[in-house]
Amino acid sequence: MVNNPGRPIPSTKVQSFRTPYEIDAWLFSNPMRCPGALHFVQRNATVISYGIQTNSTPAAVRGNYEDPTFKFQIPLQIAAEREIARFLIGDPNFNWVVGFKEFAHPAVEIFSAVATVGPTFFLATAMFSFVFQISSLITEKELKLRQAMTMMGLYDSAYWLSWLTWEGVLTFLSSLFLVLFGMMFQFEFFLNNSFAVVFLVFFLFQLNMIGFAFMLSAFISKSSSSTTVGFSIFIVGFMTQLVTVFGFPYHHNFSSTVRSIWSLFPPNLLAQALNLLAGATSTSQDVGVSWSGRAKCAPNDTECLITIDDIYKWLVGTFLVWFILAIYFDNIIPNASGLRKSVLYFLNPGYWLGKGGSKVKEGGICSCMGSVPQQEHITPDDGDVLEEENMVKHQTQEGVVDPNIAVQIRGLVKIYPGTRQFGCCKYKKTAPYHAVRALWVNFTKDQLFCLLGPNGAGKTTTINCLTGITPVTGGDALIYGDSVRSSVGMSNIRRIIGVCPQFDILWDSLSGQEHLHLFASIKGLPPSSIILMAQKSLAEVKLTEAAKMRAGSYSGGMKRRLSVAIALIGDPKLVILDEPTTGMDPITRRHVWDIINDAKKGRAIVLTTHSMEEADILSDRIGIMAKGRLRCIGTSIRLKSRFGTGFIANISFLGSKNGQTPPTHSPSNEAADSTIHHEAVKEFFKDRLDVVPKEENKAFLTFVIPHDRERLLTKFFEELEHREREFGISDIQLGLTTLEEVFLNIARQAELESAAAEGRMATLSLTSGASVQIPLGARFVGIPGTESGENPRGIMVEVYWEQDDSGTLGISGHSAEIAIPPNVQAMPSTTSSGRNSLGQPGPVHGIVIDPNQIGITN
Numbered sequence: 001m002v003n004n005p006g007r008p009i010p011s012t013k014v015q016s017f018r019t020p021y022e023i024d025a026w027l028f029s030n031p032m033r034c035p036g037a038l039h040f041v042q043r044n045a046t047v048i049s050y051g052i053q054t055n056s057t058p059a060a061v062r063g064n065y066e067d068p069t070f071k072f073q074i075p076l077q078i079a080a081e082r083e084i085a086r087f088l089i090g091d092p093n094f095n096w097v098v099g100f101k102e103f104a105h106p107a108v109e110i111f112s113a114v115a116t117v118g119p120t121f122f123l124a125t126a127m128f129s130f131v132f133q134i135s136s137l138i139t140e141k142e143l144k145l146r147q148a149m150t151m152m153g154l155y156d157s158a159y160w161l162s163w164l165t166w167e168g169v170l171t172f173l174s175s176l177f178l179v180l181f182g183m184m185f186q187f188e189f190f191l192n193n194s195f196a197v198v199f200l201v202f203f204l205f206q207l208n209m210i211g212f213a214f215m216l217s218a219f220i221s222k223s224s225s226s227t228t229v230g231f232s233i234f235i236v237g238f239m240t241q242l243v244t245v246f247g248f249p250y251h252h253n254f255s256s257t258v259r260s261i262w263s264l265f266p267p268n269l270l271a272q273a274l275n276l277l278a279g280a281t282s283t284s285q286d287v288g289v290s291w292s293g294r295a296k297c298a299p300n301d302t303e304c305l306i307t308i309d310d311i312y313k314w315l316v317g318t319f320l321v322w323f324i325l326a327i328y329f330d331n332i333i334p335n336a337s338g339l340r341k342s343v344l345y346f347l348n349p350g351y352w353l354g355k356g357g358s359k360v361k362e363g364g365i366c367s368c369m370g371s372v373p374q375q376e377h378i379t380p381d382d383g384d385v386l387e388e389e390n391m392v393k394h395q396t397q398e399g400v401v402d403p404n405i406a407v408q409i410r411g412l413v414k415i416y417p418g419t420r421q422f423g424c425c426k427y428k429k430t431a432p433y434h435a436v437r438a439l440w441v442n443f444t445k446d447q448l449f450c451l452l453g454p455n456g457a458g459k460t461t462t463i464n465c466l467t468g469i470t471p472v473t474g475g476d477a478l479i480y481g482d483s484v485r486s487s488v489g490m491s492n493i494r495r496i497i498g499v500c501p502q503f504d505i506l507w508d509s510l511s512g513q514e515h516l517h518l519f520a521s522i523k524g525l526p527p528s529s530i531i532l533m534a535q536k537s538l539a540e541v542k543l544t545e546a547a548k549m550r551a552g553s554y555s556g557g558m559k560r561r562l563s564v565a566i567a568l569i570g571d572p573k574l575v576i577l578d579e580p581t582t583g584m585d586p587i588t589r590r591h592v593w594d595i596i597n598d599a600k601k602g603r604a605i606v607l608t609t610h611s612m613e614e615a616d617i618l619s620d621r622i623g624i625m626a627k628g629r630l631r632c633i634g635t636s637i638r639l640k641s642r643f644g645t646g647f648i649a650n651i652s653f654l655g656s657k658n659g660q661t662p663p664t665h666s667p668s669n670e671a672a673d674s675t676i677h678h679e680a681v682k683e684f685f686k687d688r689l690d691v692v693p694k695e696e697n698k699a700f701l702t703f704v705i706p707h708d709r710e711r712l713l714t715k716f717f718e719e720l721e722h723r724e725r726e727f728g729i730s731d732i733q734l735g736l737t738t739l740e741e742v743f744l745n746i747a748r749q750a751e752l753e754s755a756a757a758e759g760r761m762a763t764l765s766l767t768s769g770a771s772v773q774i775p776l777g778a779r780f781v782g783i784p785g786t787e788s789g790e791n792p793r794g795i796m797v798e799v800y801w802e803q804d805d806s807g808t809l810g811i812s813g814h815s816a817e818i819a820i821p822p823n824v825q826a827m828p829s830t831t832s833s834g835r836n837s838l839g840q841p842g843p844v845h846g847i848v849i850d851p852n853q854i855g856i857t858n
C-alpha cells in the first residue's frame with residue numbers, strides 16, 4: 001500500500017465528493033475486473049454514494065451495509081475518475097485514505113486499460129474468432145469446396161470432425177495463452193483463482209461459441225452475410241453481458257426459468273463466470289476459486305445461485321446442443337445444389353445403418369415441391385441411339401455383366417421439380433423441367449466418351465447424377481456395378497471417381513501442392529506415397545514451379561490444370577472432366593490433351609466440351625445431347641458421315657502459291673486465266689455432281705458434296721486429277737464435313753422439334769411489305785390472299801433460318817416470291833389485309849408447305 005500525492009483537479013468535480021459522505025478507506029480492487037477501481041470501507045454503516053457512482057455496478061455495491069467492514073467497488077473506467085482518485089489521496093481533508101496501489105509498468109497500465117472493460121475484452125477476441133469461423137465455413141459452402149470434397153469421397157462425419165479438431169486446438173491454445181499472460185502480468189484474477197478453473201472457463205466458452213458458429217452457418221449461404229451476423233451476435237453478446245454483470249438474472253429476484261433461458265446464450269455464461277471469479281479475487285486477501293471449490297459457492301458470492309461447476313455443465317451441455325443442431329440443420333437445409341434430407345431423416349433406421357437412409361430432396365423446407373410428371377417414353381429417331389438403347393436394355397433385363405463396361409446408364413431421367421413458394425404476400429410457382437429424358441448408354445473402360453451438346457442440353461445434369469450431386473428422378477446408373485441410387489453404392493463410387501467440375505473449386509489460400517495433398521488424403525492414399533504422387537501430378541500438368549504458390553494467384557489456365565490434376569490423382573477408375581480445357585492457351589491445351597489421352601488406360605473417361613477439335617482428337621465415342629435426349633452416338637467419323645452435309649472438296653489453283661506463277665505472265669493475263677479456270681471447274685462440278693461452290697476466292701474454291709453423290713466421287717475425282725493442268729489446279733483436298741457441322745445440324749434439328757412441339761411462331765416480313773406469322777423452322781410458306789388469275793394457287797417463299805449464339809432459331813431471310821406449283825394442295829382462302837382465316841382482325845398466318853410436295857426431300 002502506498003500513499004500517492006494527488007494532483008489538483010477542478011474544484012467543481014471535487015465538490016461532489018466532499019459532502020455528505022464519510023469514507024474510511026479504500027483499497028485497490030481486482031485488476032482484471034476493474035483495474036483502478038476503488039474499494040471504500042465505511043466508518044459507520046452509512047450507504048455510500050458519490051458523484052461517479054454511475055459507473056459502479058449493483059453487483060459491486062451489494063452486500064451487508066450494516067457491516068462496518070463492508071466494502072464495495074466503484075470501477076474507475078475513465079481517466080477523469082482516476083484523476084479524482086489521485087486528488088483524494090493527496091487531499092489532507094481526506095485522511096481516511098488507506099492506500100492506493102499503482103501499477104508498476106506502463107505495459108501493465110495499457111493492458112489494464114483494455115481489461116477495464118472486463119470480460120468484454122475477452123468476449124471481443126472470442127467474437128472475432130467466432131466471426132472468422134462462421135465466414136470460413138460459409139466460404140467453403142459458397143465456393144462449393146465442400147461439395148468438391150464430398151464428390152471426391154469425403155464423409156460428412158470426417159468433415160465435421162476435422163473442423164472441430166482444428167477449432168478445438170486453436171481454442172485450447174488461445175485459452176492457455178490468455179491465462180498464462182494474465183499470470184505473467186500478475187493479475188490477482190489469474191493468480192488467486194485456480195489455473196485449471198480459469199482455463200476451463202475460457203476454453204469451454206470458446207468451444208461453445210464454435211458449436212454456436214457451426215449451427216448458425218447452416219442458415220447462411222453468403223460469406224458476406226456471415227460477417228454481419230457475427231458482429232450482430234457480438235453486439236448482442238456485449239449488451240447481454242453488461243446486463244449479466246448488473247446482476248440479471250443470477251439473483252434471487254428472478255425465476256430459474258429466466259436463468260435457464262439466459263444461460264443458453266454463451267456470452268451470458270462467460271459474464272457470470274468472470275463475475276464470480278472476479279468477486280472471488282476482489283482483494284489481495286481473497287483466495288479465489290480453487291479446483292476443488294468449483295462446485296461450491298464462489299467466495300464473496302452472496303447470491304450463490306450458480307457455481308463455476310454449474311457454468312461448466314451449461315457450457316458443455318449447450319455446446320453439444322449447438323453441435324447436434326448444426327449437423328441436423330446442415331442436413332435439412334438445402335445445400336449449394338439445392339439438395340436436403342427430409343426433416344425427420346434421423347428417424348429412418350437406414351440413415352444410421354448406411355442403407356439408403358440418406359435419400360435427398362430438392363427445394364427449401366418452406367417450399368412445396370410440385371408433383372413430378374410421368375416421363376413419357378420417346379423412341380429415339382436415330383438408329384444408332386436406338387441400337388445402344390436396346391443393347392443396354394437387353395443387358396439390364398438379362399443381368400449381363402460386361403467387365404468392359406465402366407458406366408451403364410439405364411434410362412436416366414432427371415426432372416427438376418417445379419416449386420411453389422409462399423412468400424410475403426406473393427405466391428411463386430415454377431413448372432417442372434425435364435433436364436434429362438431417358439438416357440440409355442454404356443461407357444466402356446479404356447475409352448473416352450465425349451458428351452457434346454448445346455447449352456442446356458443436360459450434360460452437366462447427367463454428370464451431376466453420376467457424381468451424386470443431383471438425385472436422379474428415374475432410371476439408374478451403375479458405375480462399376482454400384483448404383484447411384486443407393487447411398488452405399490454412392491459412397492463406393494466416390495472412392496473410385498475423379499471429377500474436374502465445370503468451374504474450378506479451389507481454396508485461394510492453399511497452394512497447388514497442398515490441394516493435391518488434401519485430395520490424395522481424401523482418396524485414402526497412403527501418406528508415404530502422397531508427396532511423390534503430388535509431385536508427379538504437378539509435373540504432368542506443368543505446375544511444378546508454381547507448386548508452392550497460392551492457388552488464388554494462379555491464372556485461369558493454371559487453375560484448370562490443377563483441377564485436371566486433382567481429378568486424376570489417386571488412380572480413379574472413372575474420370576469425369578466437365579469442360580477441362582476452358583481458358584487454356586493452345587500449347588497448354590495440347591499438353592493437357594496428351595495427359596488425358598495417356599490417362600485412358602485402365603479407366604473410363606467422360607468428357608464434356610464445347611471444343612469440337614478437342615472432341616475429335618480425344619474421343620473414342622461421341623454422344624450428342626440436345627433438349628435432354630441423346631440425339632446421336634458413334635465415333636467421330638461415323639457421326640460426320642451420317643449427320644454431316646457430306647464431303648468437302650477444296651480446289652486450289654496455280655498462281656495462288658509462291659513460285660507457281662509463270663514469270664512470263666503479266667497480272668492482267670493472270671487474272672483472266674484465273675477466271676477462266678474458276679469458271680471451268682465450277683462448270684465441271686455443276687455438270688458432274690450438281691453442286692455449286694460454298695466458298696470461293698482467287699486462290700481456291702470450296703464445294704460441299706452431299707452424301708447421295710458418294711458413288712460418283714471416285715470417277716469424278718479421277719477425271720478431275722486427269723484434267724488438273726487444263727483447269728490450272730495446284731491441289732485437290734477431299735474431306736468429310738466437320739464435327740462442328742454435325743453438332744450444328746443436331747442442335748438445329750432439336751430446336752425445330754421443340755419449337756414445333758411448343759407451337760412457337762416467328763414473324764416473316766416480306767419484301768412486298770406484308771408480314772405473316774409462320775411456325776418456327778418452316779421452310780416453304782404460302783402467302784394467304786395472293787391467289788390471282790396468273791397464280792391461281794398464290795405465291796410462296798422459301799424461308800432461311802439461322803441459330804443465334806444461344807441456339808435460338810431466327811429468320812435470316814427469304815427467297816424471291818414464286819408461284820406455288822400446281823401439285824401443291826389448295827390453300828385455305830384468307831386475306832393478307834390484317835385479317836386471319838376467320839376474317840377477324842389479327843395476325844395473318846402463312847401456310848406451311850410440305851417440301852415433299854415441291855419435290856424437295858432434304
Ligand SMILES: Nc1ncnc2c1ncn2[C@@H]1O[C@H](COP(=O)(O)OP(=O)(O)OP(=O)(O)O)[C@@H](O)[C@H]1O
Pocket residue numbers: 337338416433434435453454455456457458459460461462
Ligand atoms: N437446379 C435446377 N433447377 C431447375 N432447372 C435446372 C437446374 N439445374 C439445371 N437446370 C436446367 O436443366 C437444363 C440442363 O442444364 P445443364 O446444366 O445440365 O446443361 P448443360 O448441357 O451442362 O449446359 P452447359 O453446356 O451450358 O453447361 C438447363 O435448361 C438448366 O436450366
